[in-house]
Structure formats: structure tokens, C-alpha cells
Amino acid sequence: MSQQIQNITFDVEKIRKDFPILKRKVNGYPLAYFDNAATSQTPIPVMDAIVDYYSNYNANIHRGVHALSQEATDKYEGARIKIQKHFNAEKAHEIIFTSGTTHGINLVANGFGKFLKKGDEIIVSALEHHSNIVPWQMLCERTGAVLKVIPMDLNGELVYSEFEKLVNEKTKVVFCNHVSNALGTVNPIEKIIKKAHSVGAAVLIDGAQAAPHIKADVQALDADFYVVSAHKMCGPTGVGILYGKEQWLQKLPPYQGGGEMIATVNFEKTTYAGLPHKFEAGTPNICGGIAFGAALDYMNQIGFDQIAEFEHELLLYATKKLKEIEGMKIYGEAAEKTAVISFNIEGLHPYDIGTLLDKMGIAVRTGHHCAQPVMDFFKIPGTVRASFAFYNTFEEIDRLVEGVKKAKMMLQ
Numbered sequence: 187m188s189q190q191i192q193n194i195t196f197d198v199e200k201i202r203k204d205f206p207i208l209k210r211k212v213n214g215y216p217l218a219y220f221d222n223a224a225t226s227q228t229p230i231p232v233m234d235a236i237v238d239y240y241s242n243y244n245a246n247i248h249r250g251v252h253a254l255s256q257e258a259t260d261k262y263e264g265a266r267i268k269i270q271k272h273f274n275a276e277k278a279h280e281i282i283f284t285s286g287t288t289h290g291i292n293l294v295a296n297g298f299g300k301f302l303k304k305g306d307e308i309i310v311s312a313l314e315h316h317s318n319i320v321p322w323q324m325l326c327e328r329t330g331a332v333l334k335v336i337p338m339d340l341n342g343e344l345v346y347s348e349f350e351k352l353v354n355e356k357t358k359v360v361f362c363n364h365v366s367n368a369l370g371t372v373n374p375i376e377k378i379i380k381k382a383h384s385v386g387a388a389v390l391i392d393g394a395q396a397a398p399h400i401k402a403d404v405q406a407l408d409a410d411f412y413v414v415s416a417h418k419m420c421g422p423t424g425v426g427i428l429y430g431k432e433q434w435l436q437k438l439p440p441y442q443g444g445g446e447m448i449a450t451v452n453f454e455k456t457t458y459a460g461l462p463h464k465f466e467a468g469t470p471n472i473c474g475g476i477a478f479g480a481a482l483d484y485m486n487q488i489g490f491d492q493i494a495e496f497e498h499e500l501l502l503y504a505t506k507k508l509k510e511i512e513g514m515k516i517y518g519e520a521a522e523k524t525a526v527i528s529f530n531i532e533g534l535h536p537y538d539i540g541t542l543l544d545k546m547g548i549a550v551r552t553g554h555h556c557a558q559p560v561m562d563f564f565k566i567p568g569t570v571r572a573s574f575a576f577y578n579t580f581e582e583i584d585r586l587v588e589g590v591k592k593a594k595m596m597l598q
């Protein structure tokens with residue numbers, strides 16, 4: 187079976203030429219990279235944007251009168267507008283540059299303390315990444331608010347009827363990922379947001395795992411906050427965004443103090459700058475922001491519908507082939523999921539499988555995937571996780587399947 191038969195319009199071989207790293211060898215074999223849920227690879231146009239920045243207009247932004255500073259400012263603010271358009275935010279200043287998803291979540295969680303009192307309730311989903319649990323636990327400790335959890339079922343889906351029961355007039359904030367990084371489940375965030383809003387609670391959606399596959403429309407979703415990392419969608423590490431509705435961002439206190447985020451400073455009182463600068467203290471990752479814009483251009487040029495369709499074919503093919511292996515257990519078979527397969531082979535440790543696959547040039551992730559509560563639910567220490575991107579091929583999946591079979595033979 188080849189991708190040409192599967193999907194005539196999607197030219198994966200042409201796309202692969204944009205990713206030089208895919209040509210390298212690992213342990214004597216061509217690299218088969220299936221750790222895309224941890225970080226994606228970087229295409230040449232994004233690298234070019236980085237080289238162009240440092241070669242031609244590296245300067246600090248917003249404060250300079252000189253040409254380089256103005257060019258850098260224009261490009262950085264241009265990237266903000268690209269990101270605004272991509273996620274369909276109403277206003278550019280509703281896009282706050284961050285160092286990534288974790289930073290965005292902490293920014294909101296920290297500021298939200300201002301609105302919470304003892305006995306208020308915060309709801310998080312059972313499918314959360316650690317970065318989405320810890321800041322809320324810290325906030326609960328600080329404010330006396332109580333953390334409630336939306337349970338999941340054996341398919342890896344959230345139990346929506348249980349969520350409905352949790353929501354009440356004490357609910358102030360709901361946190362949920364759009365797509366689970368451990369299992370790939372696409373969560374019913376539209377319904378969750380609507381229900382939370384019926385009691386006036388704010389909703390923060392962790393879009394880190396969704397953004398590489400689904401083009402979210404924050405206005406249509408009516409999300410109050412939406413956070414992503416550039417490095418999971420063909421951009422560099424160390425940059426991401428927090429989208430927040432203007433009225434929330436205005437109410438939320440600043441997270442860090444420093445340059446860029448103030449209007450006036452004296453020792454009696456400092457007044458904060460307007461949005462987005464109130465949340466962007468210090469010199470930002472200028473080049474990273476610009477490169478994030480280039481990554482969105484790159485992915486949009488291929489098309490998110492095309493990407494999702496091709497990745498879905500990869501998912502179906504890999505699921506079918508892997509299931510033919512005796513002792514195979516796949517965790518999370520939600521009706522709606524992105525191209526992530528979390529699995530174990532009966533009697534074998536995921537780490538051993540991952541190590542042997544690496545010897546064959548196949549990169550997978552093993553462990554708890556920063557989602558220990560999900561592993562506890564299944565009563566396992568971890569899984570092998572293969573997560574696919576639009577530059578993966580059916581041939582690579584064949585190698586993964588053969589590799590797992592070989593590892594199984596060697597370990598049993």
C-alpha cells in the first residue's frame with residue numbers, strides 16, 4: 187500500500203524534501219521519526235526565517251528608532267497578526283507571546299488567584315498533561331479553591347455526563363486539553379465551553395496537541411483562553427502564544443514585572459502598559475515569534491484539512507497493522523482522535539521496546555508522557571507512543587510494525 191494510492195493529492199515525498207533531518211541515519215538506519223507529539227521537525231522555510239533574522243535585522247524591538255529595530259518590530263508584530271488570523275482571534279492584542287504552553291497556563295493560573303476565594307471550584311480533565319494539573323493545584327493551595335476532575339472511560343474519552351454533574355455556581359474555571367497528548371483523544375470542547383459558560387466559569391483550552399492537526403477558531407469555540415507551543419507545529423522551541431479574550435486579559439493581573447510591560451514607573455506606583463505588552467515583560471523571543479509565523483505559513487500552504495486527512499489515513503493503517511501483533515494492547519480508541527497510538531505488548535516493558543526500536547532507527551516515546559493520572563487509570567507504568575505527522579509515510583509505519591515484531595521476538 188502506498189500513499190499515492192491512499193491519497194492522490196498529498197505529495198508526501200515532496201514535503202519530506204523540506205525536512206533535511208528526515209534524511210539522516212540513526213544507528214545505521216534511515217530515521218523514522220514518530221515522536222511528533224513531543225516536538226515536530228522543522229522545515230527549511232522556518233530555518234530560512236531564523237537565518238534571515240540573524241543575518242539581516244537582528245535588533246531589539248519596540249524601543250529603537252533605527253532601521254533594524256523597526257524592521258524587527260514590523261516582522262514580530264506581523265507574526266502576531268498571522269497568528270491572530272490563523273486562530274481567528276478578533277484582535278491582534280488578544281495574542282500574547284509566551285515561551286510555550288506551560289508558560290501560558292501558568293500566566294492564567296497565577297493571575298486567576300485574584301478572582302478565587304475559599305470553596306470555589308476548578309475543574310480539570312482526567313486527560314491532562316502535568317503542565318495543566320500542577321499550576322491549578324498550586325492555585326488551590328494558595329486560594330483554598332477545590333480541584334475537581336472530569337473522569338475518563340476505557341476508550342480514553344471524557345465522560346461528559348459526569349462533567350455536567352460537576353458544574354455548578356461554585357465553578358470558576360474549567361481546564362481541558364483540546365487533544366490529549368497521551369492518547370490523541372479529541373475532547374468535546376465546544377460542549378464543555380458552552381456548559382461552563384452557563385454558570386459564568388472561564389475556560390482555558392490547552393491546544394498544544396491539537397494545533398498541529400486542527401485549525402482552531404477561538405471565536406467559534408468561544409474559548410476564553412487558548413494556549414499553544416510553536417515547537418509542536420513546525421516552529422522553534424521556546425515560543426508559543428496565549429490567546430485570551432480582551433475582557434479577560436484586561437482583568438487578569440500581569441504575571442511578571444520588567445521592561446516592556448509598564449507605561450510609567452516611579453517608586454510609589456507603576457502603571458501597566460496596555461495589551462499585549464502588559465503580559466510581555468522583558469525582551470521576548472523575537473526570532474522565535476517570527477519563525478512561528480513562518481511555520482504557520484508553511485502549514486497553511488499545505489492545508490490543515492489535507493494534513494488531517496493524510497494523518498488519519500496513517501492512523502488507520504498503523505492501528506490495523508499493529509493490532510495484528512499478538513499481545514498488542516492499544517490505549518485510547520476514542521471515536522475522534524488524532525494520529526497518536528499509545529500501546530503496550532503484553533508482558534513487555536515499554537522502555538525495552540522503545541530502546542530496541544531506536545536501535546533500528548525508529549524514534550518513539552516511552553513512559554508516562556507527562557500524564558501519570560492517565561497511566562494510573564489504566565494501571566500501567568507507561569506506554570510506547572508513536573505519534574505521526576504529515577511527513578511520515580506508510581513505509582515508515584511498515585518499519586515500525588516490523589520493528590515491534592522483532593523487539594517482541596528478542597524480548598520474549
Ligand SMILES: *Cc1c(COP(=O)(O)O)cnc(C)c1O
Pocket residue numbers: 223224286287288289315317318363365366367392393394395415418
Ligand atoms: C506538549 C504539551 C504541553 C507542554 O508544552 P510545552 O511546550 O512543553 O510548554 C502541554 N499540554 C499538552 C497537551 C502538550 O502536548
